[in-house]
Amino acid sequence: MPASTRKSAYLTGLTQGTPFLLIIVPFALLFGVVATEAGLALPEVMGFSVVVVAGAAQFSAVQLMAENAHAAVIILTALAVNMRMAMYSASLTPYLGPAPLWQRALVAYSLFDQTYAVAHARYEARPEMGVAERIAFYAGAATPLLPTWYGMTLVGALVGRSIPPEFALDFALPITFLAMVAPALRTPAHVAAAGSSVALALVFAGLPYNLGLMIAAVAGMAVGAEIERRMGAR
């Protein structure tokens, strides 16, 4: 793999990752604000963003901490929210499996919704990419996102209590996730997977420990896969 190819893959990754700053910036700000308002001190707020690096799980954990839930419940719930990361990991394995272990570990550390979405779309569209090129692309996509995640959490924690509730920041998370999913609804199988998953999530919303989310997600994946199999095409 010539260095110039890796460099251009890195730059392409940078180009394709950068637009996601529009999601990362408000999302990280929001976490800083929410965590501070829940009563966490600055080092702990930053600890969440640097050590965990998973927005939705961070929000769930802080929410449950504010409710004084049992520590085991907090950890299990946040990890349940992150179960999808194992699926992302499996989904990238065919593309990145042969890369050196330290590179796969760094990919794993920075594997969240946005980096996954960018990388998976690129790898699927360009099956001819080499492994080193894929890693370079991934590094490019993560470069603007990760430091911004840390930095904007800090800004959010510092401005914290000065944002009035009229800004309805509670809804930044749903809008972000829905916006990430909608463009992916390319086939009837994708639409059916999302639709059945939403219906089940609402039906089972009352179950404890995010079990409703787990049931809905697994069932949605099964629906999508089954429809794809019956239609005999992607």
Next chain:
Amino acid sequence: MDWSIAETWAIIVALGIGTFLLRFSFLGAMGGRQLPDWLLRHLRYTPVAVLPALVAPAVAWPEATGGDPDPARLAAAFVTVAVGWWRKSVIAAICAGAATLYAMLFLLG
């Protein structure tokens, strides 16, 4: 919130390790081996199955309104999905969703 600094850090570190292990699971253990077709077929639907389920309850019963369905938030969610699907753009979807939310909140006062 009644958490000591040590308890808070214990939760952060446990979550960090657990999350890393979830992310590293297949990438770390599988190496260059190929996953079976049926599994890959399911994994293709991971994002569209997990993310909407994650937010569906928050859209239907937002905490900000005490759990009552809210026309502004429902409209914002609908517009976000519609614009995202139509324009195939995450950014356009977020902007349209946020604009709808603020417009509706303003109109419904």
